[in-house]
Amino acid sequence: MTGAEIIVEAARIWLWIGAGVAVLFLGFGMAMVDEDADGAFAFRPLLVPGILLIWPLVLWRWGRLAMGSDDWAWRYGPPRAIHMAMAVGLSLAILAFLLGGALVKQSWPADSAPQQLSAPEVSE
């Protein structure tokens, strides 16, 4: 099994576990932690892709909310300070990719003559 196949297999397992979490959460857990979801079923299928992808986060939040250990004050502190770091990081990454891509780009004139890179093997 190659490294790429291991990654794809791991992704498949991840999604299957997510499917199990989706069944449990949407079927039993959701209404326990969100009173607005109690009796509301039509929108639940929309949540399946999200649970498949971030099920560890779902389990963690589910646990915190079910145990009543969620800090309400934390919900009102937007992460504003990080925007500058994100803006600088994004700008540097864009510049690096644009310049890097332009620098390594190979362009050949239409009339370039063929160049022999190594001597041909001589068969005896």
Next chain:
Amino acid sequence: MSVKYTPVQWNRVKYCYDALLVAGTILFLAVFLPLPPEALGHTRPVDPQITNARAFGACAFVMLSIILMIGPLARLDDRVLPLLYNRRHFGVLTCLVALTHAYFVLNWYFAFSPTDKWAASLSANTSYGQALGFPFETLGIFALLCLLVLAATSHDFWLKFLGAPLWKGLHMLIYPAYAAVVGHIALGALQSQEVTTFAWITAFLSLGVAGLHLAAALQARMSPDPQAHAVPDPAWREVCDVTDLREGFAQIAQLPDGKRVAVFLHEGQISAISNACAHQNGPLGEGRIVNCLVTCPWHGFQYDVRNGQSPAPFTEKIPTYRVRLKGSRVQVDPVANPPGTPVPPVPLSKAARV
């Protein structure tokens, strides 16, 4: 906005927004797909599947660029705020367009792969140590994965379940995703382009996104919300003078715990609430009071400034703060009350009595 996750308050503007999104996407593809090969930098005709892949890829990049421009533009100019309202629909549509791009690529270039197509796309080129011939496909897969996470968690349920700060932190994946998309293009499609038009378009859009985000971040840093000043009584913090208050609007101040309070003057009375909307932590203090309710400038969520509660049938709540007047100075208790706690507003006429 929704009540028990049933959408309400869908209006003509929002339907028009979504209709324009779909129409714009179809128009882009309709213009791109019939382009002659030479316009795309090809010396001979290319297979339709390749043209399809490039059309959807280009469309996704342009859409993603516009999405990322809306946020900082709205910070720099209030007139752009309406574009924020349905931006999540824009994001979901972009993800679908990007998925279509991936579908065409996988089912053309890896159609006859003896291994899984995704595994083949990851293993076809593993020259990670060099810039020339870098496996740009991996950058595209990373970006697609980020877009899938963002689209899949765009429903309002996720905001409530994860909490706005965590949700916003998760959705900051859009930054590395966009950088990866630029790398995917610069080290991929642009390497085989003899026509420089697309290189210039890519540079213009991506540098535009970077410039706008830097400008918005710089503006926030150069004109930060003022700090609430300490006063002799440690239980209170001074926010502003009554003369700074304007009917229907707020003064925003940062509290010692880093959170922001918005002090409103409404019908001659002063109330203080959290500056962070319960929905996406939008800046309530930058909104104004409409029909006795402060309206979030981002998505229109509303709260009564006297108790931090959304009007029925909505159930959103925000923290409130005790407020008092010391002479003409407005002071707040920096310890927030639990969301939805009623606090009697302080009439301006009491200013001289304290």
